[in-house]
Amino acid sequence: MSRKKTPKSKGGSVPAASALPATNGSLSARPGTTRPGRETPPNGPPQSGRPSLGGSGDFYDVAFKVMLVGDSGVGKTCLLVRFKDGAFLAGTFISTVGIDFRNKVLEVDGVKVKLQIWDTAGQERFRSVTHAYYRDAHALLLLYDVTNKASFDNIQAWLTEIQEYAQRDVVLMLLGNKVDSTQERVVKREDGEKLAKEYGLPFMETSAKTGLNVDLAFTAIAKELKQRSVKAPSEPRFQLHDYVKREGQGASCCRP
Numbered sequence: 344m345s346r347k348k349t350p351k352s353k354g355g356s357v358p359a360a361s362a363l364p365a366t367n368g369s370l371s372a373r374p375g376t377t378r379p380g381r382e383t384p385p386n387g388p389p390q391s392g393r394p395s396l397g398g399s400g401d402f403y404d405v406a407f408k409v410m411l412v413g414d415s416g417v418g419k420t421c422l423l424v425r426f427k428d429g430a431f432l433a434g435t436f437i438s439t440v441g442i443d444f445r446n447k448v449l450e451v452d453g454v455k456v457k458l459q460i461w462d463t464a465g466q467e468r469f470r471s472v473t474h475a476y477y478r479d480a481h482a483l484l485l486l487y488d489v490t491n492k493a494s495f496d497n498i499q500a501w502l503t504e505i506q507e508y509a510q511r512d513v514v515l516m517l518l519g520n521k522v523d524s525t526q527e528r529v530v531k532r533e534d535g536e537k538l539a540k541e542y543g544l545p546f547m548e549t550s551a552k553t554g555l556n557v558d559l560a561f562t563a564i565a566k567e568l569k570q571r572s573v574k575a576p577s578e579p580r581f582q583l584h585d586y587v588k589r590e591g592q593g594a595s596c597c598r599p
């Protein structure tokens with residue numbers, strides 16, 4: 344297994360090709376937070392199995408591309424920032440323009456797994472940009488917002504889109520985000536579970552605000568992808584569904 348190096352910088356942004364407003368040319372920005380620095384600028388979507396290299400940084404053994412998708416405002420950017428930096432982006436909502444990415448290396452059973460995580464814009468006008476990135480994604484985290492029924496109702500449309508543009512064997516997980524907002528909740532946990540079961544998806548409720556199940560979601564993805572690529576013959580098959588069911592925590596002390 345070859346050892347590779349990750350670039351030192353945190354991540355980068357890719358101008359959203361034709362769909363970006365001409366005046367902007369690229370990046371989403373959020374006051375009060377560190378914007379991802381530009382990494383080795385990818386020329387279009389990164390190639391699977393060919394992680395971008397450059398500069399010095401952490402070593403990794405295998406690299407995968409993970410995409411965050413879902414309606415605008417469900418918390419994709421916040422989920423990524425929580426996972427990458429352990430912080431929550433409170434305050435004014437600044438919608439992502441185009442697509443951003445951040446890297447994080449996780450140790451999974453002694454293997455260093457680099458996740459290159461692509462944060463897509465949920466707004467309809469950027470949809471064609473996102474389509475171009477699906478085909479290289481190894482895993483997709485599909486989010487809805489438990490305080491926004493429309494974002495839940497749109498999950499089926501997202502699944503149709505995923506079916507059309509993503510690889511057949513893409514690892515897919517459904518996440519119901521913002522479970523800290525108990526007063527505003529309009530989508531019950533059981534509804535999320537039912538939908539996930541219908542489509543055979545692993546499911547968890549998360550909170551980018553409190554961090555609930557955020558690391559777990561990415562770790563589960565990393566474990567599944569690592570298992571697929573470097574499974575030793577003696578190793579028992581990693582069961583993604585069982586893992587998230589077993590390890591996932593409820594929004595409060597107890598499962599509602």
Ligand SMILES: Nc1nc2c(ncn2[C@@H]2O[C@H](COP(=O)(O)OP(=O)(O)OP(=O)(O)O)[C@@H](O)[C@H]2O)c(=O)[nH]1
Pocket residue numbers: 413414415416417418419420421422432433434435436437438439440463464465466520521522523524549550551552553
């Ligand atoms: N209470 C609560 N608010 C959250 C959570 N996650 C995100 N938010 C808030 O929801 C709003 C939208 O979050 P973003 O992460 O920017 O949403 P997004 O999915 O990236 O939206 P687009 O970039 O437009 O696709 C922001 O005001 C966040 O502060 C969460 O877990 N709990």
Ligand SMILES: [Mg+2]
Pocket residue numbers: 419420421437438439462463464465
């Ligand atoms: Mg965003």
